[in-house]
Amino acid sequence: MSLLAVIQTGGKQYLVREGQELRIEKLETEPGADVTFDVLLIADEDGGKTQVGTPSVGGARVSAKVQEQGRAEKVSVIKYKSKVRYRRNVGHRQPFTKIKIEKITA
Numbered sequence: 614m615s616l617l618a619v620i621q622t623g624g625k626q627y628l629v630r631e632g633q634e635l636r637i638e639k640l641e642t643e644p645g646a647d648v649t650f651d652v653l654l655i656a657d658e659d660g661g662k663t664q665v666g667t668p669s670v671g672g673a674r675v676s677a678k679v680q681e682q683g684r685a686e687k688v689s690v691i692k693y694k695s696k697v698r699y700r701r702n703v704g705h706r707q708p709f710t711k712i713k714i715e716k717i718t719a
Contacts, residue, residue: 615631615659617655618630618654618655619652622637629714634711636709639682645679647678647679647715648712651666651673652674652717653666653669654670672719674718676715677713677715678713678715681710682709683709683711690704690705
């Protein structure tokens with residue numbers, strides 16, 4: 614029986630499975646640390662039982678291990694206005710935390 618869960622972190626919601634690796638908004642933790650998330654929704658992957666929380670499912674947790682802290686590829690933000698000699702080029706690298714989902718407990 615494989616479980617799916619919806620977690621919320623960094624203002625975004627993620628659909629996760631056990632063993633999945635994903636990049637989330639930066640968490641202030643060290644690589645190798647364990648983190649737990651509250652579960653908004655939990656379901657069987659085969660379409661069985663589904664529980665929806667109000668706002669979270671009681672007693673359900675998702676535990677994950679932090680793998681790395683990093684920054685994404687550079688995004689170039691260019692501003693230009695014609696006829697007024699206005700040009701701006703600014704780069705941005707969004708920080709992220711890469712985690713691996715260890716266990717989903719219902």
